[in-house]
Amino acid sequence: MLRLRPLAIALLLSSAPAIAANKPTSIAAADLETAAHLRDQALHDDTAYDFVAGITTEVGPRLAAGPNDAKGREWTIAKFHAFGFDKVWTEPVTYPKWVRRSEHGEILAPHAQPLVLAALGYSAGTPAGGLDAEVVGFPTLDAFKAADPASVRGKIVYVGARMHAHRDGRDYGIGSAVRTGGPAIASHKGAAAFLLRSAGTDDNRLPHTGVTDFTGATPIPAAALSSPDADLLERMLAAGKPVTIHLALDCGVEGEYTGANVIAELRGSKKPDEYFVMGGHLDSWDPGTGAIDDAAGVAIAAGAAKLIAGLPKRPARSIRVVAFANEESGLFGGKAYAQAHKAEIAKAVLGSESDAGADRIWKITASVKPQARDAVAQIAAVLQPLGIEYDASEPGNGGSDLSAVHAVGMAAVSLHQDATRYFDWHHSANDTLDKIDPEQLRQNVAAYVVTAYLAAQAEGDFGSKPGAWANEHE
Amino acid sequence: MLRLRPLAIALLLSSAPAIAANKPTSIAAADLETAAHLRDQALHDDTAYDFVAGITTEVGPRLAAGPNDAKGREWTIAKFHAFGFDKVWTEPVTYPKWVRRSEHGEILAPHAQPLVLAALGYSAGTPAGGLDAEVVGFPTLDAFKAADPASVRGKIVYVGARMHAHRDGRDYGIGSAVRTGGPAIASHKGAAAFLLRSAGTDDNRLPHTGVTDFTGATPIPAAALSSPDADLLERMLAAGKPVTIHLALDCGVEGEYTGANVIAELRGSKKPDEYFVMGGHLDSWDPGTGAIDDAAGVAIAAGAAKLIAGLPKRPARSIRVVAFANEESGLFGGKAYAQAHKAEIAKAVLGSESDAGADRIWKITASVKPQARDAVAQIAAVLQPLGIEYDASEPGNGGSDLSAVHAVGMAAVSLHQDATRYFDWHHSANDTLDKIDPEQLRQNVAAYVVTAYLAAQAEGDFGSKPGAWANEHE
Structure with missing residues (x-):
């Protein structure tokens, strides 16, 4: 047994964090x-596939604060218990309902045609009976921003920016900005x-529905047209005659709702207070059943954790799965979650959320301290046979909620994930189980189980500490 | 000037048809x-593209007997006049409206979920307020045919036969039979x-909606589920618990309607009473705008005829375009049309209707008299640079209405036409202009203009004569 003198102990304790941080x-x-x-x-x-099949079949759409919000949560809690987690709990999340x-929408003139559209989250409703107004069209958000308010006052604004498919899904930046x-x-x-x-x-x-942001503005009715309906409207606008639309949206905010994050943990064998966190979000938009967005994310994390639960011994650190509200x-x-856990954020050694469907993962990126980059490369080497490359030139923010x-x-x-087809289905009625290829989903689980297990076993940390990550490291 | 004696004239006249038929x-x-x-x-x-763009934009869905039936007809008549046809007329068509x-449909138990469905043409409505019943599922029509009536009495029958995509669209035989x-x-x-x-x-x-046939049966409510909804229902059925559905269809037959075929003709310069006939149908199902089914067919025929109208001289025979009701x-x-023209059917020397979308034509087949097969081969030789082969081993019935x-x-x-993608969109809301590739559509017009012009110029006929074609030739 090694015995240290009090001074030596004091020195060791004071320098320990610096040593750990540099090692x-x-x-x-x-x-x-x-x-x-x-x-x-x-x-x-x-x-994971059985999880997605189960929740999309037995629960279906899970609009936040909607009729299936609690049902989806209860379904997931039961499933997490069945998967053998050591602990399952919830943490409240409150938001506007x-x-x-x-x-309903239709073109009234110059040629009467029905329109297929979906109200955006936080859209105001129209007056009862709807509203009729002329349409002013813009090809891009920038063109609309530059428009004289007098040209659109009292009218329906239409912005027709287009997205194209890319593996990295970068055009969502265009569409989601609009x-x-x-x-x-x-x-x-x-x-x-x-x-x-x-x-x-x-x-x-x-x-494709989705949220809009009226912060600092009075909510107005806002909706997305399907692509063929957008084409139709654009053809009429291009013909030069005034285009009038009837729009009737019955929607809006009805007070607040308190749901919950569902959290499950495999308790670490050596450093149980430290954990790797992965997950997805439990809510979905309502036209589909939320298979790719994002039952898949929760399922991938749960499937990976269940495999780790099957090991003869728990890894050193805990493994946490969060199904976000x-x-x-x-x-x-x-x-x-960030608010509730920011004081002990150093214990959340590393995290990664899956929220871009279930197509094959093709790249890993990381935002870790410089001394942990080699460990990420070690993880990436185990991922390499899955067709995953380590791109050390880009950060990795952990994905949606974990960002x-x-x-x-x-x-x-x-x-x-390869996002080439993701935005074909995302936020539309087409977000259903059949869009998930079981083989691709298994590849996702394989990538997550490797990352989770190795992060939980790593000697040394990845740089988590309280404070704004961007200021500290980037 | 050649003069013939009366006997010679008599001989010539009496043997002429036989000589013409054999030559x-x-x-x-x-x-x-x-x-x-x-x-x-x-x-x-x-x-042709401008025709499809115009009618889908300015008229839209054209359900037979529906609010746009007359509007589509008037739009087409005006367009035919603008195209320079020598004569445009209509012939009445009467049918049940x-x-x-x-x-509306939803699964009530074991897991409540909305269903996306479309009533079939001639479906009865449900009682006001809808009906609730247990579902009995069958994988194929044959399995359902074999079912004991006691097992389905009072229940909702579901048949889940699947179609796969093929260039020749052959699986429509499966789906349309169900x-x-x-x-x-x-x-x-x-x-x-x-x-x-x-x-x-x-x-x-x-x-995908479409017609059903209650001849000899009492109409009942009948509807098609989207593919993801069919998957969902099948997963619940496979789980073994009773599945109950609420179905509310408000639809049905409301007396008769008289619409019309719209017919346009370029008058032949030598044998104006004889004609080549081509066309498509003007009606469409209502969820889409009837672009591929079948504005394209009418547009292809009209586009081909317009090119022939631009020649310095009309071809020997007339060219007739029919937009069928x-x-x-x-x-x-x-x-x-068959009823109105069967007495003079020998004058309809040859016909071809386009009713399988607007993808590239890859094959020509013919049902002509044996002595006209070489002429079809001559036509096919001009089509060959378009990537079209002559398959002499199969008959060609002229397509839907012309059949x-x-x-x-x-x-x-x-x-x-290549039907690989046709049944992705057919009879659904996805039958919209964007599904048509202008280049493919031009290839279609090229094939039709060649066929029409050469049939109108051919020396000799193709075997048309009053009577049942199949009995005479096949």
């Missing part, structure tokens, strides 16, 4: 071997309502 | 050259209602 984080060979075994096991395990009752920002600008300019070409990459007559209307689950946790100091990795 | 039909080299020129011109002409007012025949069988067995997996090849949450609910337009005309004696060719 490269590393992963033992035996752990890499176990991770490779878990990876291969995952490629033959359909726990937005309700969609009905929506959807999120356009309606408030229209409100400020005095428009009667706002329509957009759906933020999607498909040509189906199915609109209400991601869709403003990252409420992630923000609540809010990352923002308060948690180190994060991002496992990037 | 091989042929096409002159100069005509082949003109046809090749028309073909190449068609590849740079967007008349079926009306779709609203449709849709057309299933509901009447369900009625005979005492079922409360009938549901099917949409007769389609896509995975969109958009149902109500093909969708039972070939009413084609049958009316009814072929059945009473008209010789026919079929120009087969």
Whole structure:
């Protein structure tokens, strides 16, 4: 037994954090071997698929604060218990309750035609009986921003920006900017309502809903047209005659709702207070059943954790799975988690959320301290047979809700799904189980189980500490 | 001037038909050259695309007997006049008027979920307030046919037969058999209602409507589920607990309606009473705007005729374009045309209708007299640069409505469109302009203009004569 004198102890204690912070984080060979075994096991395990099939069949759409919000939570809690987690609990999440009752649109002139559209989250309703107004069209959000308010006052603004499919889904930046920002600008300019070409990459007559942001603006009616309906409207606008639309949206905010994040944990064998966190969000938009967005994310994390639960011994650190509440209307689950856990954020050693469907993961990126980059490379080496490359040139914010946790100091990795087809289905009625390929989903679980297990076993941390991550590291 | 004696004249007249019938039909080299020129011109002409864009934008859905039936007809008559036809007229078509007012379905148990469905043409409505009944599922129509009536009495029958995509669209035989025949069988067995997996090849949450046939049966409520909804129902059925559905269809037959075939003609310069006939049908199902089914067919024929109208001289025979009324609910337009013209069917020397979308034509087949096969081969040689092969081993019935005309004696060719994607969109809300590739559509017009011009110029006929074609030739 080594005995230290009091001074030596004091010195050691005071320098310990500095030493730990400077020492490269590393992963033992035996752990890499176990991770490779878990990876291969995952490629033959359909726990995640069965989870998505179950929740989409037995619960269905899970609009935040909607009739299935609690049902989805209870279903998930029961499933987490069945998966053998050591602890399952919930943490409250409170947010405004937005309700969609009905929506209807039609072109009145110059050629009467029905329109297929979906109200956006936080859209105001129209007056009872709807409103009729002329449409003013813009090809891009910038063109609309530059418009003289007098040209749109009392009219329906339409913005027709287009997205194209890319593996990295980058055009969602275009579509989501129009959807999120356009309606408030229209409100400020005095428009009667706002329509957009759906933020999607498909040509189906199915609109893509999604949230908009009226912070600082008076909510007005706002809806997305399906791509063929946007084409139709644009053809009429291009013909030069005034285009008049009848819009009737019955929707709006009805007070507040308190839901919950559902959290499950495998308790670490050596450092139970430290944990790797992964997950997805439990809420979905209502036209589909929320399979790719985001039952898949919760299922991937739960499927990975269940494989780790099957090991003879718990890993050193805990493994935490979070099924976040209400991601869709403003990252409420992630923000609540960050708020509740920011004081002990250093214990959240690393995190990664899956929220881009279930197509193959092709890239890992990380926002970790420099001394942990080699450990990420070690993880990436085990992921490599899955077709995943480590792109050390880009940060990884951990994904949607966990980006809010990352923002308060948690180190994060991002496992990037191929998003080529994701925005064909995202936020539309087409977000259903059949869009998930079981083989692709298994590859996702394989990537998560490797990352989770190795983060939980790593010698040294990844740089999590309280404070704004961006200021500290980037 | 040649003068003949009376006896010689008598002999000539009496033997003329036999001589004409036996002499091989042929096409002159100069005509082949003109046809090749028309073909190449068609590849740079967007008349057909502009037609489809116009009618889908300015008229929209054209449900037979629906609010746009007359509007579509008037739009087309005006367009035909503008295209320079020598004569445009209508011929009445009378049929039962079926009306779709609203449709709603949901699974009540074991897991409440909304269902996306579309009532079938001729479906009965449910009682006011809808009906609730347990579902009995069958994988195929044959399995349902074999079912004991006691097992389905008072229940909702579901048949989940699947179609796969093929260039020749052959699986529509599976889907349309379920849709057309299933509901009447369900009625005979005492079922409360009938549901099917949409007769389609896509995975969109958009149902494919279409006609069903209650001849000899009492109409019952009948509807098609979208593919993801069919999957959902099948998963619940597979789980083994009783599945109950609430179905509320407000639809049904409301007396009769008289619409019309719209017919346009370029008058032949030598044999104006004889004609080549081509066309499509003007009616469409109501969820989409009827672009591929079948504005495209009318547009292809009109675009081809317009190119021929631009020649310095009219071809020997007339060129007739027919925009048929109500093909969708039972070939009413084609049958009316056949009835009105069967006495002079020998004058309809050849016909071909386009009713399988607007993807590239890849094959020509013909039902002509043996002595006209060489002429078809001559036509096919001009089509060959378009990627079209002549398959002499199969008949060609002329397509949907014209099959009814072929059945009473008209010789026919079929120009087969690639149907790989057609049943992704067919009869659904996805039948919109964006599904048409202008380049593919031009290839279609090129094929039709060649066929029309050469049939109108051919020396000799193709075998049309009054009577049932099949009995005479096949």
